[in-house]
Amino acid sequence: MNPFQSIYEAVGEKKIKDLVYHFYQGVSKNEDLRKLYPEEDLGPAERRLYLFLLQVFGGPQTYSEERGHPRLRLRHMQWKIDSQLRNHWLNTMFEAMDKVELDQEVREMMMGYFIKVANHMINHA
Template sequence: MTSPHDESQTFYDAVGGEETFTRLVRRFYQGVADDPVLRPLYPEEDLGPAEERLRLFLMQYWGGPRTYSDQRGHPRLRMRHAPFRVGSRERDHWLGHMRAAVDELELPEALDRQLWGYFVYAAQSMVNTPDEEPGGGETRLGVQTPPQQ
């Protein structure tokens, strides 16, 4: 991993490339595997294919190889997640496992902030089921969420 962050290199390169994203996603799915809220959202017994898809997506998103799009086409994240109930509870569990995975990377603060900011935004964007009570609020992780429309 390089530091400090060189503006001419991609985020992917700055954090250590494929090896870093492999570690991140592996740690994330270790948490998902035993999570009673998230595990039912994965129809496959083996989480390996889901792990591979997330790893390839994140690598591409952050400036690495375009393997994800070459194999699967446009990411269309909301469309791909539409069949699954994703509410604030699922979002918070997802963010909890991702926070643990990001923490294990021990990235420089600026890179950690950039990565985490994306994950918070992406997780909120996947919410497709309103909570019982209308209105936004603060998640258990202290992330401000906008009111549901």
């Protein structure tokens, strides 16, 4: 079992949805992140991240049912992701987390997950 799967039970869908909403509010204001989304409407990307996080954190498997295996690194290879872009992503996610009331233990688990994944996405020095 993935150690992060208990998060869904602890926080529920609404807090995950709120987290993703606040994250994309941050993306819309961050020039480096915003340029990764050529479409004007961030709604589809927001929905994909929401479904992905629901699944990763122990909720419904809708993401995989709709899109197949996440293959995160492969899906992100089209963008040059270096440590600077990773930091923009992490800072935006952590700012979003600050806007959602989370138990400290859950917050730390989520932060651990996001750091691990963000580091894994780096594909350029």
